[in-house]
Amino acid sequence: MVAIVVEPSQDETRNAVLCGLSAYNEAKIGPRNTKPLAISLRDESGAIVGGLVGELKWEWLHVDLLWVDGDHRGAGLGEALVVQAEQTARDHGARGVYLSTMSLQAPDFYPRLGYRECGRMEDYPVAGHRIHHFTKAL
Numbered sequence: 001m002v003a004i005v006v007e008p009s010q011d012e013t014r015n016a017v018l019c020g021l022s023a024y025n026e027a028k029i030g031p032r033n034t035k036p037l038a039i040s041l042r043d044e045s046g047a048i049v050g051g052l053v054g055e056l057k058w059e060w061l062h063v064d065l066l067w068v069d070g071d072h073r074g075a076g077l078g079e080a081l082v083v084q085a086e087q088t089a090r091d092h093g094a095r096g097v098y099l100s101t102m103s104l105q106a107p108d109f110y111p112r113l114g115y116r117e118c119g120r121m122e123d124y125p126v127a128g129h130r131i132h133h134f135t136k137a138l
Contacts, residue, residue, distance in 0.1 A: 032057045035092060039084050041068065041077055052081040054099075061089035063099035066106075078106075082113055090138050098135045107132040 007013050022032065034057045041050035050068035054061055063085060068078045089097060097115075101107055102125060111117070111134075119133035 029058065033093075037061065037085060037088060039081055039088075041072065041081065043072075050077055050081065052085050054085060056089060056092045056094060059093065059095045061085060061092075061094050061097045063097060066099075066101075078109065079113060086136075086138060094138055096135060096137050098133070100131055100133050103130045103132065110134045110136075 026032070034055060037052070037054040037056055039052045040048045043049050049072050051065075052063060053065040054063040063082075066078065066081060068081070086097060098118075099110070099115075101110065107117075110132075113136070115134040115136045117132055118135045121131045121133075123129065124131045
């Protein structure tokens, strides 16, 4: 018999699901070849004023987070972060990049860097907004 249980914490379930799914995927397409990626922008005092966080896995870079402090926007630093991430991905053997951004963030930024929108979900995170999914071949 199997029971469906809503757990008070996700840790144990997340670990079990991740292990099971990873084993299944690896059997089908090979190891993830995972490498975390973090690139920061630091001011003269060493404080982080922007950065990009992602993960290299299989033959792709997934950009999870990109942010530049408002005082430093408009100077090409976001583009510089993406260019560095793409080069790191190429060096790792990646053949593409994928990411998501909300309409209130930067959906016009990525096409200027050669990214193509490959999907969109309306009314996320709230009604009237959307999330855009982008990809780029390296």
